[in-house]
Amino acid sequence: MDAEILDVVTEWETRSVGDGVGGLYELADGEFSGAVTDDATWAFVLNGRFVGVFDGDVHDFEDASLTAYVAPDVSLPLLYAMQAGDTEVRGQYYSNDTPLTDIHDTLSAGSFVGYVELSENVLSGDYYVVYYGERSLPVAYVGNSRRLVTGDEAFDLAADEVGIYSVVDASIEVVDLPERPDDATEPVGGAVAASADDSDDPSDDEDVTVASSAVSETAEDETPESSSEDQPAESSSEDAPSTADAQSDTASEFEALGAMSGVEAESAPTEDESAEDEAVDADASVDDMTDDASVESVETDEGEAETVDTEPTPDVAFGASETSDESATDEADAADAETEAETTETEETVTETADDAELQRLRDELDAARDAKADLEAERDRLAGERDELRAEVDRLQARVTELEAEIERLETDEEPARTLDSAEALAGTNLFVRYEDRADGTLEDAVSGSLAPDDLRQNLRLDYHTEFETESAHVDDQPFETFLRATPEHRFTQWLLLSLASEIRRADARTELTKLYDAIEDVDRIDFHGTVDVTPDDAEESEAAPTETFDVVFRDKMGNSVFVAAFDDSRDPTRASPIQSLVENAKPVSDALPSFAAAFAVTTSFFEADAMEAAVDATRGGLFSRSSRRSYVKRSRKTGFHLCLVEARDGDFFLTVPEL
Template identity: 40%
Template sequence: MDSEIIDAVTGWDSAPSGGGYGGLRSLADDGFSGAVVAGMTWGFMLNGRLLGVFEGTIADFDDESFEAYRAPDASLPLLYTMKETGGEVRAQYYTEDTPLTDADGTLSAGGFTGYIELSENVLSGDYYVVYHGGKSMSVAFVGNSKRLVTDDEAFELAADEIGIYKVYDVDIDLVEIPDGESDDAASEDESATGAAGAVSEAETTESVDDDEEEHVAPAGDSSSPETTAVDSAEASSASEASDESSSPSTPRADTTGESATATTSDESATQATAPVERAEPGDSNGASGTSSVSSPSTAPAATSGETNGGSSTQPADDETGDDVFSAEAEWRNARSIPSLDPRDAEGETAGERPGSSRRPRKRTDKTESKTASAGQKTQQPKRAPGRSSSASSNATQSAKSATAASSKAVVSLKEQLSEVKAERDRLESERDAIQKERDEHQSRAEELERRVNELESEVDRLRSELDEAGLTSTDRSMSADEALRGTNLFVRYAKKSGATLEKAHAGQAKREDVVDNLRLEHHTTFDTDGLGVDGQPYEEFLHETPEYGFAKWAVTDLLYEIGETGNRSSLSGVFDSIPKADRIELYGTVSVPIGEGETEPRKFDVIFRDQMGNPLFVANLNDSRDPATQSMVTRLIKDSKSVAEANESLGSAFVVTKSFFEPDALEAATAETGGGLLSRSKRKSFVKLSRKQGYHLCLVEARSGEFHLNVPDL
């Protein structure tokens, strides 16, 4: 069994089931549709009929308990049975050339048994249309979740798709459920039915033949069938009149055949008015052409048997009409796929469609005709001399006309056949041309793909040579200030379950693990492909800036430096804020209130923010070789105070220099934080705004790509 089918079926609702053949018969009586599983053996049932058994035999259910799964739709057991039975691909079409609706109409009209699968080159799902005797049911499995869609909705989804669909011809044999003595009784009933039907048919045929013999022209006449029938009728009338006048008590010719025929016609008409209809594959209204009305070879036979005092065991229509496979033999004969070309369909209509159940009228054998004619000659009066000659001439003319008409019909059919063959050859030629063109395009696409790979390799090689030569391969340039102003950095992790700043803050992660897991990703307001900044590719320029270096140091090393030196409490504003960092803005601003409903921006080189955008750290950088001055420190203190007064989230303000700090700058920081030997504050380098509010002022020196906290002294 296919694993996908097993997974789908075991997800259906369970149905009450017993064991052994009795359990199967109970499901059959309930009209069960679904699957039954005994060990490794699988079976599918539709409306109580066992469609097939796989991975075993029906004997595996004998005296064994089994599980039953009720199908959410009747189409699924039939589809899975056909897929497991296996079939032959009879046709393959592209939806743009032959729409699915056209194929569906043709297959339904042709009484087809099998299924359509639309899945090739279709990304949205798998679509199926299942046929049995031309009756169709649609089912689809949509999306990655294989959502089940059925009926008209499934067919409409399939009809809107573009792809390749295949038509599979599948032969299904029903599996009988063993039933001990009841099976033997059924076999005896079927034998009795067949015997009674055969006798009735023979009696009816004799009656019809006798009736026809009464209307055959005398031997020796060369009249046509039409003229002979007219003459015989007139002769019979005259003979009957003569017989009645001469011998009134003499009974008329036996009319058993006429009586049987009339009775049969009445019963056939009655049966035709009450067929059992079910919206199932293969019902009496299906496109397979199967009807609940008795055919000429069966209905008269049964009626004749009853007229002559016999009994018929032929099943009534109400017992067979609702059987989903009651006309299985006719459906099997209709498995061939009709042509989808309208002209082919016209050709079949003009002639006689293959597999038609029509039967030619019974013609009286020539020898029987002569014998009947000889018999009538003794009972009927002789015709007038001129009448026989005239009738013979008319019969000859009629025969010639019929022969000419038949010849014309044959010629017409041959012409239509030639046209169909020519059209077939044309379509085959077009198909071959399209396939050739497809192969050429595929070859061209492969060639272009190889060329693209070669060019990409050449570009990589040239870039490597440029890098080795110290040159850049940028297409356009941008100033450093403009590039940093449009850049934001994000603190992210390769694995959120791995070592994070939160775990490091709690002492649960090592520094090297955090460094390996942490990602400092960048996002820009401009396209960075082929962008050069100060003669360097953008990413190379960014990673060498002091702004990027300071941000990376703050989120990887500073936390451990504070913790390892025992300053978690004295620098709590910095230590507790680092794990909250989510976004780092370069060359940004923080708005502070200056009056009623008015704000004013404060500019900083680096701004650390949490997920809500609240500022955590602000920093200004001195990128020159000259030392950081008092005015630099004073300006940072002024701007950071405004931010801290408006945002309690601010934990620290940094001044970063690539050289060193002038003594005046250090004194300005000490004066602002109340530091020195006489300071009683437990918090180091702390700018106090109120009894509970404030932030740390930190001075950092950056040399040779490394950062050192100068103030406060750890």
């Protein structure tokens, strides 16, 4: 489990609890909220329900001595159970573009199980909103003091922050407890369903009643009154089993979360209301159609009336033509002549305009054709130039091929001269890579999880090397390079760290105290001898020279980030405090720059003097009031730090002296 979660949980107040399965049932019956552990396996408990078991299973608690940590708020066990389990980031949003309140409304309206985390680019603290179904639990750690804030205050603080928040999908499964011991008679609060009549403590019934009442009152306040046709549905809901009788249902197990968070599901409209709304809409549509038809009818009638009123009667029209026949004929002849003249003039104007437009169109086409011709000529010249350049390149490459073929022929006929290197030059130009004969037969990840034996890992894992020089004819200290490499303390230390250290920590039951070191072993992908680490801070100017630190061995992950570093003292004299202090000072900027950095190793081929041991203790002392569960840990900040390990090499093997297993 994550070391940061362990640091927070171990600072909670503890309470007494019995050993073994009886202790688990004691927590379940008492509706306990918090965490319980046997120093190896951890479980989170919410209102007596075991919502997650990690680093083992629930059977590990049988006959074990237990320690219970009381959560300061019910949201924390649920949040940490989600973070420690399987999660998937569904999306990341910038609060200025997508406010937290908008995404909160969406997640609260659905059956979402997970949490929202607002911590990236936020300096004031870490903010979370935990969702289970239609309920939410806000929680926040504010300021450098990590002050705990919950409820509406925590949500308001998160909504006012500016940063990047992540929507994380998680899974929660209530864990069944082992069979209750014969001497325990109380009902199980977790996975075993129990009737409310089996409890002799009236306070349990009162708690359930109060929670149910709070939910009911809130629902009544927020739900509009239903029509009388909804009353049968209400009666059937009253006949349903109570919350206490349905504790085995996962949804009802978290009924109390809804009351505590203040979030209730909005009542869906009833079938009668929906039907009534549909009827109203239908009536409105019919009315609109009727009104439209009426308007059309009126308009038609009015149009006909106007036509009738404006038509002159035949008698009146006929009489007027008789009295003005001669004058009308003269006027008509004059109008026809004038109209013919205007028509001729208009036709001539239209013809001239059309000719001008056609001429302009042809000119535009000619200009476009000339431009296209010029472009094609330029493209032709460009392609001809490229052709000439390519022909010259072909000739140059053919000459180079001839030269290389001649060189190959010469090298094949001549004996390659031997090359002699000193040990420092050979190691500085060598890198190791973690590879496997067959990944299906087991990897470092399998060994760290405990599913692969060390001997099986040793048979499948291999360390391939890459050098900056030819190795076939290279000799170091009068030995072939490969023989020299495998005999060096650096190479043997690398094998010990990858093949044996994880199993030694697991056998000593020290996984919790060395979590960061233990979990980082599986991330090692490449090893540099005499390697350098870039420790440039994030806020450094681009023009500044990048600061680096150099170590005898640097272990890196697939992205090239440093995971471990090691400093060697191969003299026969005992190692004193000075090399330890130098290693710590060089490793501190690495930890500050790389959160993935997990441990620094001081390796001696002799042994450590007392002042060296004291220097290690001084460097890893966390302070007078430190309650950290990590051993031999140099803490740099709330989220950064590294383990300091002292290793002695004797008789071809390595022994971890600090921390002592």
